[in-house]
Amino acid sequence: xxxxxxxxxxxxxxxxxxxxxxxxxxxxxxxxxxxxxxxxxxxxxxxxxxxxxxxxxxxxxxxxxxxxxxxxxxxxxxxxxxxxxxxxxxxxxxxxxxxxxxxxxxxxxxxxxxxxxxxxxxxxxxxxxxxxxxxxxxxxxxxxxxxxxxxxxxxxxxxxxxxxxxxxxxxxxxxxxxxxxxxxxxxxxx
Numbered sequence: 001x002x003x004x005x006x007x008x009x010x011x012x013x014x015x016x017x018x019x020x021x022x023x024x025x026x027x028x029x030x031x032x033x034x035x036x037x038x039x040x041x042x043x044x045x046x047x048x049x050x051x052x053x054x055x056x057x058x059x060x061x062x063x064x065x066x067x068x069x070x071x072x073x074x075x076x077x078x079x080x081x082x083x084x085x086x087x088x089x090x091x092x093x094x095x096x097x098x099x100x101x102x103x104x105x106x107x108x109x110x111x112x113x114x115x116x117x118x119x120x121x122x123x124x125x126x127x128x129x130x131x132x133x134x135x136x137x138x139x140x141x142x143x144x145x146x147x148x149x150x151x152x153x154x155x156x157x158x159x160x161x162x163x164x165x166x167x168x169x170x171x172x173x174x175x176x177x178x179x180x181x182x183x184x185x186x187x188x189x190x
Contacts, residue, residue: 022135029099031114036137037100044091052084104183112155119179
């Protein structure tokens with residue numbers, strides 16, 4: 001098939017990377033824990049030093065085989081290179097914008113701020129433990145919620161013993177703050 005009939009875009013919109021790439025609210029910083037920052041740097045380094053060179057080698061080999069129009073290794077390799085390059089641009093941009101926060105250095109340890117682990121009880125009587133982390137670190141099923149999530153925004157600045165109101169599409173919920181904790185100084189696990 002002629003290239004005139006194929007659609008190949010090299011989309012530079014770095015935020016168009018699927019559901020895991022949450023855009024930052026306009027005018028906000030990209031807050032990130034030390035561990036989250038290190039994880040993104042490690043991913044970027046792996047893409048640059050391992051994955052991309054391997055795919056480039058496969059594409060070069062496939063290109064040397066002649067006809068590229070029906071060469072699966074070549075076509076897939078080129079597609080994968082675009083995906084890797086897009087992810088590398090995204091990671092580079094996010095790391096440049098990162099504002100690394102070490103929650104273990106938080107002076108107000110009785111109040112909820114970025115990096116806090118909060119145990120709260122909802123009005124149904126269920127306990128929930130969440131840690132407030134950066135947008136790129138959020139894993140809700142593991143209890144890591146983004147600082148821009150509705151729950152985190154409701155919890156910010158609350159203290160142990162406070163009852164806060166959380167407005168959701170399902171209605172209003174009352175959350176009782178049971179415990180607020182931070183990692184000990186020098187401990188960067190989240």
